[in-house]
Amino acid sequence: MEFRTAGVIGAGAWGTALAQVCVRAGLDTTLQAREQQLVETMRATRANDLYLPGVPLADELKFTADLADLGVCDVILAVPPAQHMRATLTAFAPHYRAGVPVVLCSKGVERGTMKLMTEVLAETLPDAPAAVLSGPSFAGEVSRGLPTAVTLACADQALGEALLNTLSAPGFRPYLATDLVGAEAGGALKNVLAIACGISEGRQLGRSAHAALITRGFAEMTRLAVAMGGQAETVAGLCGLGDLVLTCSSPQSRNMSLGLALGQGQTVEQALAGKRSVAEGYESAPAVRELAARLGVEIPISEGVAALLAGEIDVDGLIDGLLSRPLKAERV
Numbered sequence: 001m002e003f004r005t006a007g008v009i010g011a012g013a014w015g016t017a018l019a020q021v022c023v024r025a026g027l028d029t030t031l032q033a034r035e036q037q038l039v040e041t042m043r044a045t046r047a048n049d050l051y052l053p054g055v056p057l058a059d060e061l062k063f064t065a066d067l068a069d070l071g072v073c074d075v076i077l078a079v080p081p082a083q084h085m086r087a088t089l090t091a092f093a094p095h096y097r098a099g100v101p102v103v104l105c106s107k108g109v110e111r112g113t114m115k116l117m118t119e120v121l122a123e124t125l126p127d128a129p130a131a132v133l134s135g136p137s138f139a140g141e142v143s144r145g146l147p148t149a150v151t152l153a154c155a156d157q158a159l160g161e162a163l164l165n166t167l168s169a170p171g172f173r174p175y176l177a178t179d180l181v182g183a184e185a186g187g188a189l190k191n192v193l194a195i196a197c198g199i200s201e202g203r204q205l206g207r208s209a210h211a212a213l214i215t216r217g218f219a220e221m222t223r224l225a226v227a228m229g230g231q232a233e234t235v236a237g238l239c240g241l242g243d244l245v246l247t248c249s250s251p252q253s254r255n256m257s258l259g260l261a262l263g264q265g266q267t268v269e270q271a272l273a274g275k276r277s278v279a280e281g282y283e284s285a286p287a288v289r290e291l292a293a294r295l296g297v298e299i300p301i302s303e304g305v306a307a308l309l310a311g312e313i314d315v316d317g318l319i320d321g322l323l324s325r326p327l328k329a330e331r332v
């Protein structure tokens, strides 16, 4: 299996950073943006100042607004926000060539259906071999070539190895896994948990609270992933614990920043006002909550964040609710 050309769907910060990685990996790469205007600007300025400002884009990178142009590519990286994955893949379906692998790079659970991105892919492009790329990776750092390691999950070992070799690049190191559900669950949950850590920071609750949130957050991430059919071992890797640590530790994270603003007293509306970029924890929280309820899994931190975002409780209610839970043995 050899891949020479890559098509990246979605020219947000992460799609643009991954397109840079593909070029660095030696792939002939086309980045698709929905707006022709953004395509023209990226062609003219060799930059994506809308979503990834200050990063010079590789000379070799091509741009298009037309999904049909990706129909010839050997591998597709799908990077729209999770809530737009279904519509995006449906629009791409007429141009998709059977057998071409689709690497899902978005982190979230679909609202309403509670489906993971692999399930959305199976329903929109049923012939597509799936892989999931997820892990601690800020777009700004990756696009500048700073060292990054991620999980690349693929059920088909041979395809996974081929993708691993294809997508590895100087400074970008994917590790192979076979558990797609675990990889997806980790990526989706860490965003919700990062909002909780941001709230803790915004309220200046201290480093001890921060460490407790990461640790107990990891326990609920593991419980939910296992209930969904994933493996605890996967969640202990880059796509789970690794991404949780990153996202909960830096205001570079849009999810943690949302939490910071809430902890400092802003309303959800104020914290999100004027933002073009996506905070997937906000988007996925209701689906994560519903999914956990359906599976009978306790996720008190994520549940509290979902209730706060839905306007059911305030920040004090979230903190009090977590601290007044019955004492119990420490276990996952």
Ligand SMILES: NC(=O)C1=CN([C@@H]2O[C@H](COP(=O)(O)OP(=O)(O)OC[C@H]3O[C@@H](n4cnc5c(N)ncnc54)[C@H](OP(=O)(O)O)[C@@H]3O)[C@@H](O)[C@H]2O)C=CC1
Pocket (backbone or CB within 6 Å): 010, 011, 012, 013, 014, 015, 016, 033, 034, 035, 051, 079, 080, 081, 082, 084, 087, 088, 105, 106, 107, 108, 137, 138, 139, 140, 276, 277, 278, 280
């Ligand atoms: N940024 C990061 O560091 C990382 C992000 N991710 C994940 O990548 C995914 C994409 O995030 P990111 O690239 O950061 O996004 P950004 O916040 O940078 O950009 C938002 C993106 O959403 C697109 N969009 C908005 N509305 C729609 C729509 N109706 N249909 C399709 N696309 C739409 C925008 O396209 P348009 O301009 O055409 O509206 C734009 O590409 C998320 O799931 C995120 O969790 C994963 C790892 C790292």
Ligand SMILES: O=C(CO)COP(=O)(O)O
Pocket (backbone or CB within 6 Å): 107, 135, 136, 137, 138, 139, 191, 194, 243, 246, 247, 252, 253, 254, 255, 256, 278, 279, 280
């Ligand atoms: O997924 C990410 C890092 O791995 C990016 O996090 P944010 O979406 O919170 O910015």
